[in-house]
Amino acid sequence: MADSLEDTLEERVVWPSWLFTEMKTNHIGELAAVFMYIGAQRALILKFKLLSFCPYFIKYKEPIKKAMNFVRRQVETETVHFKIMSSLLPQTHQTRFCFFWRINAFLLGFLPTFIAGPRALYWTVYAVEKFVEKHYNSQIIKIILEKLPVPSLLSLLKNFKEDEVYHQREAAEHLYGRFDHPAILNPAIISKVWTNLVYYGSLWAAELVRWI
Ligand SMILES: [Fe+2]
């Protein structure tokens, strides 16, 4: 990874301005991912403690523990993604509103998980990661179409995209056992409304980052 990171840094001399802007969205997106999962982690810990006083605790114990393991793994991967994006993007191109995105992302992880539990978390993750997959994919396609000489960055973005697809699959599998389950492809109305809100909210957030 160290070698390829150096190669990727060297390729920066040929980055066009649109790629700096896209990398700015990737940098803040990965920061947001870390904080979304940290928010979910805090909600699960709090929920676990509060529910331990409930007579039906046994019913909630295992799903919460499973979700804790799921979230812990995502925090690890997203932290690696964020560190790599931070080292690639010069500070002058990074957004000055990190705090704002951290709070929003934290709440996106915390609130649904605390209010509605692990299943709401999995639907949130599914929608966010679906957006991130499309986001990285559009950058990969643009780099290929413009024939930009950035092979290391291209393979890095492909690797990141694969990680995000894996997160999406994992969330779906936690919900219905498999990624292509009909209830995932055609969700119930409440899940549909929520995932659309999260997906298009992420889309607008990325657009906003491009402009500020
Ligand atoms: Fe990521």
Ligand SMILES: [Fe+2]
């Ligand atoms: Fe992810």
